[in-house]
Structures are given as C-alpha cells and as structure tokens.
Amino acid sequence: MAIWLTADSKVIVQGMTGSEGSKHTARMLAAGTNIVGGVNARKAGQSVDLGGRSLPVFGTVAEAMAETGADVSVVFVPPKFTKDAVVEAIDAEIGLCVVITEGVPVHDTTRMWDHAIEKGGRTRIIGPNCPGIASPGASNAGIIPADITTPGRIGLVSKSGTLTYQMMYELRDIGFSTCVGIGGDPVIGTTHIDALKAFQDDPDTEAIVMIGEIGGDAEERAAAYIEEHVSKPVVGYVAGFTAPEGKTMGHAGAIVSGSSGTAQAKKEALEKVGVRVGKTPTETAGLLREVLAAVPATAS
Template sequence: MSIFLHEHSKVIVQGLTGSEGTKHATKMLAAGTRIVGGVNARKAGQSVTINEQDLTVYGTVAEAMRDTGAEVTVIFVPPKFAKDAVIEAIDAGIGLAVVITEGIPVHDAAIMWAHACARGNHTRIIGPNCPGIISPGKSNAGIIPANITGGGRIGLVSKSGTLTYQMMYELRDIGFSTAIGIGGDPIIGTTHIDALQAFQDDPDTDVIVMIGEIGGDAEERAADYIRDHVSKPVVGYVAGFTAPEGKTMGHAGAIVSGSTGTAQAKKQALENAGVKVGKTPTETAE
C-alpha cells in the first residue's frame, strides 16, 4: 500500500508539451506511472508521443478527466500561469494536484489554497515548489528520480527536494512505501502533519522519516502531533544548524527570527516528542 498515490492512479500532466513537462513525463512513464494525457489549451486536440505511447493533449483538466478518468495532475506550468492551472484542477474536482512549479508568488499560493478550502478540500495539493511524490515500483508523480531506491516499508516526508533524494539513496537497501516532498514555500497544501497521519494509518509503513528545515513552526507543530497521535517510530533531520539568524536560506519559508524557527529549537521539540534526530542526513539514516 502507499499514501496518496498508487500503481492504478491515472495521471495527467498540465504543461505536458513544454520542455520540463515532456522531459519528466518521459521519466514518469519509464517508472511505471500511468500517464493518460496532458493539458494545454493552446494545443488541444494534438497528441504527444512519449516512450512509444501517444498521449492526447486536452484543452482543460475537466475534459481530460472526463475522457481518461484521471485522478492525479502534475503541474509543470510557469509561475505566472500556475495559479490559474491549480484553480482549474480544483474546479474540475481532481483528487490530487502535484504542483512542481517554483517561484509562485505567496499571494497566488494563498489564493490557490483558499480556493481548495472553499471547494471542500476535495483536491489534495502537494507543493508548490516540490519534487512530488513517489511510491517506488508503483507510480511517480513529479521529478523524484525513480532509480535511487526500491519499494519497502519506510515512509518519508521532506520539505527539501535534494534531501528527499539523499535520504532515499541512503536507505535504498531498505526501501520506501512512499516518499513525499511537500515543498519549502511559506504556504503549501500538504503538511508534515498530513503525511504523518497518512503514514500512521498505512499498514505497510513501519517507520517514518521526517525532514524539516529552519524557519516557521511546522516542525514544532509536527512534534506535537507525533507525541499525541503517532505510535510508529519516527526519525528526523532538520537542515540549517549552521545557518545565520535572520537570513533566508534557499527556500522562501526558511527564515529564522531570533530563536524562533532555529534548527536547534526544532530538534529539541522533536526529541521531546520521542523522535530521534540526526545532526546530518547520514546520521539520520543510520
């Protein structure tokens, strides 16, 4: 079993005809993902051949869902168009929207999330500015390399894309039920807590790895949730122990103010909840 994405998930790609969409759709298909079409209003009715598979390009998400039964969309749309693309997916009622695009204005992300809430949260948003989600050997929705690990019984949730990949590689001999990169922007759709809850409920996940980073209080809130609701073992890593205070580090959400949001404060909160926290990714894997 896996969370949010499985081997039968039917996937469309918004932005399939763009260079990034085509490149990563090729890799997703090679990983076994059931891609059933793409969306680009300007190229509706055309088809794209990838890995000897002809994929129809639809004018809207609603049309693609109607004709293919798609349940998941992966969005490779430039930042200035991303808000409209996500809102279109929400209005169509798709179950999962994986927003890879980085550089989406925070105001746009707030509108996207508010729209999803207003529509009853029928559409789960992963991202934006994230690597996506993979259930190794089953399906891959996003840009996570599929060849660095296999299936197993570890659940991984991470703010950082590259640290997602490193942890998957470090634990490749054990393998993962699902790995999900939630993104590091200030406003994201799926949180650490959402993933922790799903892994706790997944009978094929035995242990959870949680990767956070400096800035905000998401990890502290996740620690409270783990203490009260998670019975499975959790190990963690927090990026940014050497980051200077008051400086934005990489992700827009990684801003430290005084002692709030520091790696040490997050490490302490997690350890107080019974989470073993490594000082490096390798130590965390060990």
C-alpha cells in the first residue's frame, strides 16, 4: 500500500511540452507512472510522443480531468507562471498537485495555499521546490529517481531532495511504501505532520524516517505531533549542524536566526519524544534498521 500516490493514480503534467517537463515525463513513464496527458493552453489539441506513448495535450486542467479522469498533476512550469498553474489545478479540484518548480516567490506560494483552503482543501499540494512523491513499484510523480530503491515497509518524509534519494538508496534492501519530498521553502503545502499522519494510518507502513533541516519550527511541531499521535517507530535526521547563523543554506527556508531553528534544538525536541536522531544519513539508516528489527514484517 502507499499514501496519496498509487498504481491507480492518473497523472497529468502541467508544462509537459517544455524541456524539463518532457524529460521528466519520459522518466516517470519509464517508472510505470500512469501519465494520461499534459496541459499547455498554447498547444491544446496536439499530442506529444514520449516514452513510446502518444500523450494528448489539453488546454486546461479541468479539460484534462474531464477527458482522462486524472487525479494527480505534476507542475513543471517557470516560477512566474507557477501560481496561476496551481490555482488552475485547485479550481479544477484535482486531488493532488505536486509542484516541482524552484524559485517560486513566497507571496505566490502563500496565495496558492490560501486558495486551496478557500476551496475546501480538496487539493493536496506537495511543494513547491520539491522532488515530488514516489511509491516504489507503483507510481512516481516528480523527479525522484525510480531505480534507487524498492517497494517495502518504510515511510519517508523529507525537506531535502538529495537526502531523500540517499535515504532511499541506503535502505533499498528493506524498501519504502511511499517517499515524500515536501520541499524546504519557507511556505509549503504538505508538511511533516501531514505525512506522519498518513503513514500512521497506512497499515503497510511499519516505520517512518523523517528528515528535517535548520530554519523554522516544523520539526519541533512534528515532534509534538509524534508524541501525541504516532505509535509507529520514527527515526530522524536534521541537516545543518554546522550552518553559520544568519546565512541561508540551500533551501530558502533553511536559515538560523538567533536560537531559533537550530539543528540542535530540533534534535533535542525529537529525542525528547523518543525519536532517535542520527548524526549522519548513514547513521540514521542504521537506527532505522535497529528499530525495525523489532517490528514484524507484514507488508505484502
């Protein structure tokens, strides 16, 4: 089983005809993702040959959904057009919108999120500035490499794309139910807590890896949620122990200000509620192996 993205998901790509969109659409197809079309108003009515498939291009998300039954959109459009693309997907009430684009203005992301709430929260947004979501062996929506891991019983939620990939590779012998890269911008759609709740409710996810980083208080809030609501074992890693104060590191949201948002504070908050936190990604993978050894394997 998987969360949010399954083998039955029907995926469209907003920006499929662009260079990045077409490249990653071909990669998603190769991973077995059921891509049913793309969206580009200027090329509506055309088709694009990718990965041995002829994929139709629709003028709007609503048209694509009506014609194909799509329930997932992956957004590969330039930053200045991202807000409008996501608002269009929200207005069409698509179930999941995965926003890969980097460099989206925070004001635009805030408006996207507010619009989703105004529309009743019918559209889950993952991102922006994220690698996407992959349910190994079932579907892959985004830019996560499909050949670095296997289906299994671990759930992974991460702010960092590259650390998502490393953890998937480190634990490839055990495998993953779903891997979610939520992105590291100051404002994002899906949070650690959202993923923790979904993994807790998923009967085939037996342990969870949570990767955070400096900046903000998302990891501290996740720790409080784990204490109250998560009974499955959780291990964690926090990137940024050596980051200098006041300097943005990597992601736009990864900045330490005074005593707020430090890696040490996040580590302490997680350990206080029983989450074992590794000093490196490899050590974190080792901790997961230790805690999972005590959990009987039931995933099919």
